[in-house]
Amino acid sequence: MRDAFERDLVDALPRLRRFALSLCRRPDMADDLVQTTVERAMAGRSRHDPATRLDPWLFRILRNAWIDQTRRAATRGTEIDVADAPEAATIDGPRVTEATLMLQRTEAAMATLPADQREVIVLVCFEEMSYAEAAEVLGIPKGTVMSRLARGRAALASKMGIE
Amino acid sequence: MNPTEFDDATLMAYADGALEPGEARRVAEAAEADPAIAARIDMFRETGALLGALGAARPDEPLPDDLARKVERTLADARHADTVVPLRRPGPAWRPAALAASVALIVGAVGGIMASLSLRGPEDPAPSLALLDAPGIGDALDRLPAGSRGIAGDGEVEIISSFLTDDGAFCREFEFDRAAGGSIVSIACREDAAWTARFAMVTQGADDTGYAPASALATLDAFLSTIGAGQPLSAEEEAARLSARD
Numbered sequence: 001m002r003d004a005f006e007r008d009l010v011d012a013l014p015r016l017r018r019f020a021l022s023l024c025r026r027p028d029m030a031d032d033l034v035q036t037t038v039e040r041a042m043a044g045r046s047r048h049d050p051a052t053r054l055d056p057w058l059f060r061i062l063r064n065a066w067i068d069q070t071r072r073a074a075t076r077g078t079e080i081d082v083a084d085a086p087e088a089a090t091i092d093g094p095r096v097t098e099a100t101l102m103l104q105r106t107e108a109a110m111a112t113l114p115a116d117q118r119e120v121i122v123l124v125c126f127e128e129m130s131y132a133e134a135a136e137v138l139g140i141p142k143g144t145v146m147s148r149l150a151r152g153r154a155a156l157a158s159k160m161g162i163e
Numbered sequence: 164m165n166p167t168e169f170d171d172a173t174l175m176a177y178a179d180g181a182l183e184p185g186e187a188r189r190v191a192e193a194a195e196a197d198p199a200i201a202a203r204i205d206m207f208r209e210t211g212a213l214l215g216a217l218g219a220a221r222p223d224e225p226l227p228d229d230l231a232r233k234v235e236r237t238l239a240d241a242r243h244a245d246t247v248v249p250l251r252r253p254g255p256a257w258r259p260a261a262l263a264a265s266v267a268l269i270v271g272a273v274g275g276i277m278a279s280l281s282l283r284g285p286e287d288p289a290p291s292l293a294l295l296d297a298p299g300i301g302d303a304l305d306r307l308p309a310g311s312r313g314i315a316g317d318g319e320v321e322i323i324s325s326f327l328t329d330d331g332a333f334c335r336e337f338e339f340d341r342a343a344g345g346s347i348v349s350i351a352c353r354e355d356a357a358w359t360a361r362f363a364m365v366t367q368g369a370d371d372t373g374y375a376p377a378s379a380l381a382t383l384d385a386f387l388s389t390i391g392a393g394q395p396l397s398a399e400e401e402a403a404r405l406s407a408r409d
Binding site: 002006009010013014017018027031034035038039042043099102103106107110121122125126127128130131143146147149150151153154156157160162 | 170171172174175176181206207209210211213214215216217218220221223224225226227229230231233234237238241
């Protein structure tokens with residue numbers, strides 16, 4: 001029988017995995033990150049304030065695990081293979097609608113943005129976190145999240161010919 | 164570019180509905196007066212909608228089986244660590260070590276009310292607070308050291324801890340898991356060589372042990388403090404008490 005914390009944790013796993021994939025773009029590495037996150041979350045569960053949402057807390061753990069790992073990978077000189085990025089899967093089918101085309105264009109434009117801007121977009125626009133929650137995940141001030149996100153969205157708009 | 168008195172972050176926050184009402188009003192007024200501001204806000208609205216749609220269109224992949232299994236194991240290990248280690252935790256922070264989750268019903272049984280409680284629903288015959296009458300439970304309380312389990316009645320007894328109350332009564336906290344499902348966490352104290360239930364918490368969920376909700380723990384804490392429960396006895400103290408029966 002799970003308690004509320006474990007239930008919320010399990011509930012967040014698909015979102016955590018998706019976030020992990022957006023960071024590392026490798027399914028095996030993403031799974032390791034999620035597993036590490038679960039371990040650290042269970043060990044540190046007393047540090048989560050139950051009055052706040054669990055997701056930002058978990059995302060932060062995962063992101064820190066990712067940073068740890070990339071640091072280690074950097075010293076090992078390991079290459080991260082971007083080619084088999086699961087997000088690169090193309091959307092196709094017999095009916096490519098206007099909306100689908102628009103999404104593809106948005107995705108393509110987003111892929112050209114700097115990583116720090118993509119990251120705030122993922123947290124705020126994809127995961128629907130507040131600016132403050134995204135700031136908690138990234139460990140940066142809320143104002144920085146806002147200016148970064150605004151820059152990213154303005155760049156996206158100009159790449160897509162909006163405005 | 165944005166040539167207005169409001170920076171992009173503020174206009175974006177306005178488009179996202181994240182501004183304080185006062186500031187939002189000022190931005191709205193400025194947008195009404197200045198088409199450039201209105202256009203900038205529209206741009207943020209549009210990118211917000213597009214990115215939101217892109218986020219919503221992401222595949223909702225289930226967890227790979229392999230990962231799901233690993234996570235389950237991690238959760239089980241953490242639970243195990245939590246149920247085993249604190250049995251003799253020092254300090255006044257009393258916690259039942261192995262409460263099944265979701266408490267269905269709580270009955271303070273000071274003095275030993277022989278109430279009949281439904282464990283899982285009307286279709287399921289209920290164990291009652293007369294549970295100490297079930298064959299083997301009194302014996303298990305006499306015999307088992309804290310942290311161990313034994314067959315008793317129509318289920319298993321796990322002794323969580325032993326302690327003395329202010330007035331010197333020897334009491335034990337234990338969990339009784341019925342084979343048919345459901346469990347009770349109880350405090351029983353030995354009075355005149357017989358065990359009397361002083362507290363029982365009927366819990367649900369027979370399939371696994373887990374954490375009790377904090378509110379349930381608080382109830383047990385409150386009860387323990389009202390009877391002046393002392394620190395958990397050491398293994399030696401407990402053994403001495405158990406052998407001194409009768």
